[in-house]
Amino acid sequence: MRLGLDVFGGDFAPDATIKGAILARKELSKEHAIVLLGDKEIIEAKLSQEGQPISAFDIIHCPDTIGMGEHPAKAFMKKPNSSIGVGFQLLKENELDAFASAGNSGAMLAGCMLSIKPVHGVIRPTITSVLPRLDGSVGIILDVGTNIDCKPDVLYQFGILGSQYAKYIHQIENPKVGLINIGEEEEKGNLTSQAAHVQMRDSKEFNFIGNVEGRDIFDNKVDVIVCDGFTGNIILKQAEAFYSLIKKRGIQDSYFDRFNYELYGGTPVLGVNSNVIIGHGISSPLAIKNMINLAREVADVKLASKIREAFQ
Amino acid sequence: MRLGLDVFGGDFAPDATIKGAILARKELSKEHAIVLLGDKEIIEAKLSQEGQPISAFDIIHCPDTIGMGEHPAKAFMKKPNSSIGVGFQLLKENELDAFASAGNSGAMLAGCMLSIKPVHGVIRPTITSVLPRLDGSVGIILDVGTNIDCKPDVLYQFGILGSQYAKYIHQIENPKVGLINIGEEEEKGNLTSQAAHVQMRDSKEFNFIGNVEGRDIFDNKVDVIVCDGFTGNIILKQAEAFYSLIKKRGIQDSYFDRFNYELYGGTPVLGVNSNVIIGHGISSPLAIKNMINLAREVADVKLASKIREAFQ
Numbered sequence: 001m002r003l004g005l006d007v008f009g010g011d012f013a014p015d016a017t018i019k020g021a022i023l024a025r026k027e028l029s030k031e032h033a034i035v036l037l038g039d040k041e042i043i044e045a046k047l048s049q050e051g052q053p054i055s056a057f058d059i060i061h062c063p064d065t066i067g068m069g070e071h072p073a074k075a076f077m078k079k080p081n082s083s084i085g086v087g088f089q090l091l092k093e094n095e096l097d098a099f100a101s102a103g104n105s106g107a108m109l110a111g112c113m114l115s116i117k118p119v120h121g122v123i124r125p126t127i128t129s130v131l132p133r134l135d136g137s138v139g140i141i142l143d144v145g146t147n148i149d150c151k152p153d154v155l156y157q158f159g160i161l162g163s164q165y166a167k168y169i170h171q172i173e174n175p176k177v178g179l180i181n182i183g184e185e186e187e188k189g190n191l192t193s194q195a196a197h198v199q200m201r202d203s204k205e206f207n208f209i210g211n212v213e214g215r216d217i218f219d220n221k222v223d224v225i226v227c228d229g230f231t232g233n234i235i236l237k238q239a240e241a242f243y244s245l246i247k248k249r250g251i252q253d254s255y256f257d258r259f260n261y262e263l264y265g266g267t268p269v270l271g272v273n274s275n276v277i278i279g280h281g282i283s284s285p286l287a288i289k290n291m292i293n294l295a296r297e298v299a300d301v302k303l304a305s306k307i308r309e310a311f312q
Numbered sequence: 313m314r315l316g317l318d319v320f321g322g323d324f325a326p327d328a329t330i331k332g333a334i335l336a337r338k339e340l341s342k343e344h345a346i347v348l349l350g351d352k353e354i355i356e357a358k359l360s361q362e363g364q365p366i367s368a369f370d371i372i373h374c375p376d377t378i379g380m381g382e383h384p385a386k387a388f389m390k391k392p393n394s395s396i397g398v399g400f401q402l403l404k405e406n407e408l409d410a411f412a413s414a415g416n417s418g419a420m421l422a423g424c425m426l427s428i429k430p431v432h433g434v435i436r437p438t439i440t441s442v443l444p445r446l447d448g449s450v451g452i453i454l455d456v457g458t459n460i461d462c463k464p465d466v467l468y469q470f471g472i473l474g475s476q477y478a479k480y481i482h483q484i485e486n487p488k489v490g491l492i493n494i495g496e497e498e499e500k501g502n503l504t505s506q507a508a509h510v511q512m513r514d515s516k517e518f519n520f521i522g523n524v525e526g527r528d529i530f531d532n533k534v535d536v537i538v539c540d541g542f543t544g545n546i547i548l549k550q551a552e553a554f555y556s557l558i559k560k561r562g563i564q565d566s567y568f569d570r571f572n573y574e575l576y577g578g579t580p581v582l583g584v585n586s587n588v589i590i591g592h593g594i595s596s597p598l599a600i601k602n603m604i605n606l607a608r609e610v611a612d613v614k615l616a617s618k619i620r621e622a623f624q
Binding site: 134145148149180182189190191193213214215216217218219228229230231233234235236237238239240241242244245248249251253255256 | 545546551560
């Protein structure tokens with residue numbers, strides 16, 4: 001398995017990405033090659049600085065970089081020799097089994113849409129977040145910010161996409177899919193959620209358990225929470241706000257510690273033809289390590305192929 | 313001031329309501345009469361049971377009750393002699409300065425729309441919740457579940473309504489109004505929030521500070537968070553979920569203790585012609601006491617009149 005890492009993606013790149021790659025290298029087996037994409041000279045210098053043998057990694061020189069503030073689609077089109085541009089080219093040629101970046105997430109999504117393209121039948125690829133639960137497991141929520149206004153059939157497909165992710169990456173058999181809403185009854189909610197409920201109710205493609213509410217977000221009654229990217233993004237950031245409040249109050253607690261984004265490394269882009277991982281812009285070395293681990297997991301189970309099969 | 317209480321409203325009525333009224337009576341001055349609405353015989357029996365002089369309260373006999381599960385508007389129309397029906401009649405006749413109930417909230421809203429009616433110019437009356445902040449103050453969020461799909465001009469008006477509430481009840485001068493969104497830039501968000509931002513941006517009727525995100529919900533940068541009732545209800549219930557998790561983890565913390573709904577007693581209905589308070593269905597005696605206190609506050613400052621003036 002060849003796991004590509006955008007060394008120049010993220011607020012603290014390339015230091016954090018190189019350090020994260022070194023941490024990941026120690027954990028991965030020899031079957032998993034870490035492919036570092038970026039300016040070769042800088043990468044080699046950083047590796048030496050960290051006392052690491054250059055031979056532990058594959059390095060692919062990319063002379064260009066897409067900055068965090070650049071216009072995503074324009075930058076992706078204009079910079080084929082950027083680390084993100086080269087990453088997608090290699091994915092497309094099957095020279096990588098997964099490609100991960102904590103860089104310009106819009107450019108990563110542009111690469112998904114313009115280069116490797118959505119899986120045939122998927123209306124809108126999506127991104128996710130994990131929800132820590134009291135029993136040590138996690139739930140999944142999607143979308144969390146890519147698809148803002150969603151039609152009911154898009155929400156329906158999130159049920160399929162989230163189920164595949166929950167099953168193959170989080171080992172949840174027959175995941176329970178819930179639609180976020182403001183009441184359990186099917187007539188509750190805004191016009192979109194009412195229509196989505198009707199579509200999801202009779203699904204044979206996933207295990208729909210009905211509407212779920214804000215109070216159920218961290219509950220084991222639901223494994224995959226479906227919502228539009230507007231609602232999901234607000235839920236995700238409210239959870240971050242709570243985690244921040246817990247830290248500010250000086251509370252140490254093993255459950256709430258699991259709200260630390262660094263532990264999860266990011267999200268796969270679900271519904272595109274290769275395995276792509278998007279990490280948090282502020283990724284630390286630990287977050288980068290876990291992003292590479294997530295890349296390994298989705299590559300090992302061939303998540304993108306599994307999703308393609310689900311839509312055949 | 314005459315403060316009406318629906319003694320037969322709430323999951324634990326009439327025990328919790330009578331006990332809450334007794335607690336409130338001890339705190340209120342003589343200028344504030346508590347008017348108990350419900351079956352007189354039962355009310356008097358409960359007061360005796362609690363060792364309270366009946367003369368401490370005004371009692372208005374209402375032979376009927378609207379149950380928690382009844383269809384709100386139908387029940388309100390068909391049961392004029394219910395405690396809720398009589399409460400609104402007395403409000404309309406200016407025999408009460410405020411009316412509070414933890415009962416069927418839909419029936420309370422039906423009373424607002426059908427009996428005392430919205431303030432002229434208010435498109436959609438709304439309900440709120442408070443957001444505890446680290447410095448001991450609270451922010452306001454509205455709507456939290458009454459107006460599910462909101463047009464931009466409705467969201468705009470929530471800025472006025474929330475500002476009045478924040479100013480007169482929470483003593484926040486020139487409250488900072490923010491629109492919930494998924495990014496700070498004005499082009500961010502769903503179609504409704506983009507359009508609402510444009511309307512709110514140039515408002516001279518409130519102090520608009522721009523978009524706020526999920527991470528800002530408990531932050532002092534914003535005093536009044538405007539959102540549709542779908543988003544607001546999910547935010548509110550997610551906050552309840554967090555409070556529940558904190559309790560389940562056995563964490564004692566003076567800040568997080570302020571997420572206890574009992575401390576706030578409910579929400580005024582903003583934008584109707586009299587002072588109406590809706591409490592939580594599960595209200596305990598403490599919550600009922602604070603609901604009566606909130607009724608006293610809105611009656612003292614004449615909140616409904618202040619809002620009427622703002623819309624003139």
